[in-house]
Amino acid sequence: xxxxxxxxxxxxxxxxxxxxxxxxxxxxxxxxxxxxxxxxxxxxxxxxxxxxxxxxxxxxxxxxxxxxxxxxxxxxxxxxxxxxx
Numbered sequence: 001x002x003x004x005x006x007x008x009x010x011x012x013x014x015x016x017x018x019x020x021x022x023x024x025x026x027x028x029x030x031x032x033x034x035x036x037x038x039x040x041x042x043x044x045x046x047x048x049x050x051x052x053x054x055x056x057x058x059x060x061x062x063x064x065x066x067x068x069x070x071x072x073x074x075x076x077x078x079x080x081x082x083x084x085x
Contacts (some may be wrong), residue, residue, distance in 0.1 A: 005070040009067060011066055012064070012067035013067075015063030018059055019057070019059035023057070025052075026051075027048070027053060030048050030051075031048050031049060
């Protein structure tokens, strides 16, 4: 049980790092795909790369759900011990 908890928490931490990298580097990648002359003429470039941020948020949500698995297992096991014991 402790080993699987450690594995789930490690996977969750790695996924959180991946989500942060996806948000940060994906947005930079999207901005770099626009030619410089077009980018200089744009007044509002806030929305460039928003799809990468959305993907990063999905990965983050998945990471949180993976991180909640050990907590849910611990709660279920404590209820089982209470009912049985």
